[in-house]
Amino acid sequence: MVLQGRRPVLGILELDEGLAPDGAFLIAREGSMLHPATFDGPIIMEIVEGAFAETIVRGEPSLRLKDACVAAARRLVERGADVISADCGFFVRYQAAVAAAVNIPVVMSSLLLVPALLRQLSPAQKLAVVAADSRHCTEDLLGIEKPVDRSKVVVGGIEGGMFVGNAFARPYIQTDVGQIESEVAACVAQLRSEHSEIGTLLFECTAFPSIKNALRRITGLPIYDITDLCRLTLASVASPELS
Structure with a gap:
């Protein structure tokens, strides 16, 4: 309405x-x-x-x-x-x-955007999903049915870093934004070294929008998130x- x-x-x-x-x-x-x-x-x-x-x-x-x-x-x-x-x-x-x-x-x-973002890419490009923990960003969460579409999605995460450790703490410990930027930038750099075809980034984690502009400057890539x-x-x- x-x-x-x-x-x-x-x-x-x-x-x-x-x-x-x-x-x-x-x-x-x-x-x-x-x-x-x-x-x-x-x-x-x-x-x-x-x-x-x-x-x-x-x-x-x-x-x-x-x-x-x-x-x-x-x-x-x-x-x-x-x-x-x-x-x-x-x-x-x-x-x-x-x-x-x-x-x-x-x-x-933001994972609801995966199917739509795939339609933006050229046939030669890939979408990179950057998650807080890639180990649990499983197939059923991506909303993709066709194998050809799944082949165009790569998933990375910052599990093992300070941010995830702090996020899992009880009570939650807020991580410095510079630390988050460093961990995400390293993850993206690794993904791009393995998949040069990456044309767009999608941030799964709702803590990542605060560093989106910085990562756009670093990568020169379009970046989408929950906001x-x-x-x-x-x-x-x-x-x-x-x-």
């Missing part, structure tokens, strides 16, 4: 991270989903109970987290959300369940009077 006379509200499913060690809430970095300047409208959040970073990344085999995601999404709708997303790309596992539970657009992960998908979806429901 198209809105009338107001900015669309983005509802975000949040990891169950708790507080930083100093007792303060984590800083919303420039360019991130949670920064007030990232989207041209309000943001509201609901924590998904039990959605620890390590649990979401590795995948939860029970129905517990699916039900928790649905419950949190419904709370967001009750609070006025017009679009729902999530603050971890691996929440894509619960995309279908959340979309079936609410009557507003749901975009849980791009959220902007597109928010624009689709925005009031015509505000466009």
Whole structure:
């Protein structure tokens, strides 16, 4: 439903991270989903109970987290959300369940862009998906059915680095943005050394938008992330009077 006379509200499913060690809430970095300047409208959040970073990344085999995601999404709708997303790309596992539970657009992960981005590339190019942990960015999360399309996607990650170790800590430890940039830049450099055909990058991790501009300067490549998908979806429901 198209809105009338107001900015669309983005509802975000949040990891169950708790507080930083100093007792303060984590800083919303420039360019991130949670920064007030990232989207041209309000943001509201609901924590998904039990959605620890390590649990979401590795995948939860029970129905517990699916039900928790649905419950949190419904709370967001009750609070006025017009679009729902999530603050971890691996929440894509619960995309279908959340979309079936609410009557507003749901975009849980940048990984939903994979099929569309493949259509942008020339036949000789490849898409590189850069994840927090490539070991768990499995085939079922990419949304690709044709072998010819799968052959055009390469996946890399920064598992084993400081960022993932801090993200898996309880409570969550915020990693310096320079460290994230260094780890992601090294991952991308390795991927490009192995696959010179890479023409576009897709960031799975919602911590990576804060370094997107820096990586664009380093690589000279187009880069997409969750904020791009959220902007597109928010624009689709925005009031015509505000466009």
